[in-house]
Amino acid sequence: MDVDLIFRIAAIGIIVAVLNQVLIRSGREEQAMMTTLAGLIVVLLMIIKEIKYLFDIVKSTFGL
Amino acid sequence: MNIFTIVGFVIAAVFLSLTLKGYRPEYSLFIGLAVTIVILSMVIPDIGRLLNFINTAIADNRIISEKLGPLTKALGIGIVTEIAADTCRDAGESSMASRIELAGKTAILIISIPLAEEVLNLVAGLLK
Numbered sequence: 789m790d791v792d793l794i795f796r797i798a799a800i801g802i803i804v805a806v807l808n809q810v811l812i813r814s815g816r817e818e819q820a821m822m823t824t825l826a827g828l829i830v831v832l833l834m835i836i837k838e839i840k841y842l843f844d845i846v847k848s849t850f851g852l
Numbered sequence: 853m854n855i856f857t858i859v860g861f862v863i864a865a866v867f868l869s870l871t872l873k874g875y876r877p878e879y880s881l882f883i884g885l886a887v888t889i890v891i892l893s894m895v896i897p898d899i900g901r902l903l904n905f906i907n908t909a910i911a912d913n914r915i916i917s918e919k920l921g922p923l924t925k926a927l928g929i930g931i932v933t934e935i936a937a938d939t940c941r942d943a944g945e946s947s948m949a950s951r952i953e954l955a956g957k958t959a960i961l962i963i964s965i966p967l968a969e970e971v972l973n974l975v976a977g978l979l980k
Contacts, residue, residue, distance in 0.1 A: 790890075791857075791861045791890055793886045793889070793890060794861065794864075794865045794868070794883055794886045794887055794890065795864075795868070797879065797882050797883055797886050798865075798868035798869075798871075798872060798879070798883055800879070801872045801875075801876050801879030801880075801882070801883075802871075802872065802875075804876060804879070805872070805875035805876050805879075808875075808876075809875075824876070828878060831879065831882050832882075835882060835885055835886065835889075838886070838889045839885075839889065841889075841893065842889045842892055842893060842935075843932065845892075845893060845896050845897070846892075846896060846928050846931060846932055847928070849896050849897070849899060849900040849903070849928065850903075850924045850925055850927055850928025850929075850931075851921065851924060851925060851928075852925055852928050852929065
C-alpha cells in the first residue's frame with residue numbers, strides 16, 4: 789500500500805488552501821468556493837477507491 | 853508490516869493534518885481516513901496470517917474450528933465499524949458515530965445467533 793496517498797491528500801489540501809486565500813484576497817469569493825468544492829471532490833474520488841480496496845481486503849480476510 | 857514505518861509516517865501525517873486543520877478542516881479528516889486505510893492495508897494481511905495460524909493449529913478439533921467462523925466475522929465487522937465511527941467522531945458527529953456502532957453491534961449479534969442457540973440448547977439439555 790502506498791504511503792504517498794497521505795502526502796498527495798495533504799498537498800491537494802495545501803494547494804486548495806493557498807488558492808482559496810488568493811482568490812478571496814482578489815475578491816472572487818464564488819471561484820474560491822468552487823475551488824474548494826473541486827478539491828474536495830478530487831480527494832473524495834481518491835479516497836473512495838481506497839475505501840473500496842480496504843473493504844475488499846477486510847471481506848476476503850474475515851470471510852464476511 | 854514494519855512498525856517503524858508506520859510510526860514514522862503517522863507522525864508525519866499528524867503534522868500535516870495539524871497544519872491543514874487551521875485552513876481547511878475537512879482535509880485533516882481525509883488525511884485521517886487515508887492513514888487508517890494505509891495502516892489497515894498493511895496490518896490486515898498479517899491478521900489474516902494470524903487467523904490462518906489459528907485455523908491450522910485447531911484444525912484437528914472440529915468443534916472449536918466450527919465456532920471460530922462467527923468470531924472472525926465479528927472481528928471484521930468490528931474493525932470496519934470502528935473506522936466509520938472514529939471518522940464520524942473526528943468530524944464532531946458523535947450521534948452518527950453512535951448509530952454506526954449500534955448497527956455494528958446488531959450485525960455482530962445477528963452473526964452470533966447460531967452460537968447463542970447452541971448455548972441455549974446445551975443449557976436446556978442440561979436442565980432436562
